[in-house]
Amino acid sequence: MLLQKSLKELAVKADASNLRLWGKIKGTHKDYFVVEGTSVQGAGEAEEGSMLEARGAEGVNKFAYWVSNSPAGPWTVLPDISSEDLRASKSIKVLFSGDINRKIVTNPFYFKSEKEYLRSTIARIAFSTTLVPKGVYRTIEDNPNDIEENVPDEGPIPVPPTSEMIKPQNWVHYTRNIL
Numbered sequence: 001m002l003l004q005k006s007l008k009e010l011a012v013k014a015d016a017s018n019l020r021l022w023g024k025i026k027g028t029h030k031d032y033f034v035v036e037g038t039s040v041q042g043a044g045e046a047e048e049g050s051m052l053e054a055r056g057a058e059g060v061n062k063f064a065y066w067v068s069n070s071p072a073g074p075w076t077v078l079p080d081i082s083s084e085d086l087r088a089s090k091s092i093k094v095l096f097s098g099d100i101n102r103k104i105v106t107n108p109f110y111f112k113s114e115k116e117y118l119r120s121t122i123a124r125i126a127f128s129t130t131l132v133p134k135g136v137y138r139t140i141e142d143n144p145n146d147i148e149e150n151v152p153d154e155g156p157i158p159v160p161p162t163s164e165m166i167k168p169q170n171w172v173h174y175t176r177n178i179l
Helices: 002-013 083-090 114-129
Strands: 016-025 032-039 064-068 131-133 137-139 147-149 171-173
Touching: 002 016, 002 032, 016 064, 016 114, 032 114, 064 114, 083 114
Parallel strands: none
Antiparallel strands: 016 032, 032 064, 131 171, 137 147
16 A cells, blocks of 8 residues: 555656566665656657767667665656666676665676666666567567567457466567667
């Protein structure tokens, strides 16, 4: 109940929509509750020459993420990330502490704080674990990089039995790979 009330308050304060609990990440001192959603604040075009993808567009910055150490808040929005942030986060292994402003000391040197590392880790997890049943979506003929819901003319796709859905070959990744 605390989480639900806190998310309603966050939606109003941050002018956010489609909020959902993304998950919980354990820390050495405190844990992170992570919320995913769309936000008007910070959305728009990426700057010319910037390595950032625009928030709200396709890619790793499509959604905004908020974190809190308690389900009751307060919520802190995580920054958008660049390809450099993703590359750097893949090269280090650090335990989260629960303090988003903590400077990370590691080899190879990481020039950012825990909030950028956390946001990069969330993006890597989200892109590698979002699965859908095979056949629910199809590629668009004009642009094979885009997908659409697969709605045949003769009606909805029949739902396979549960015994078939336990087989890995009946699942596909929904999101494209991170470039």
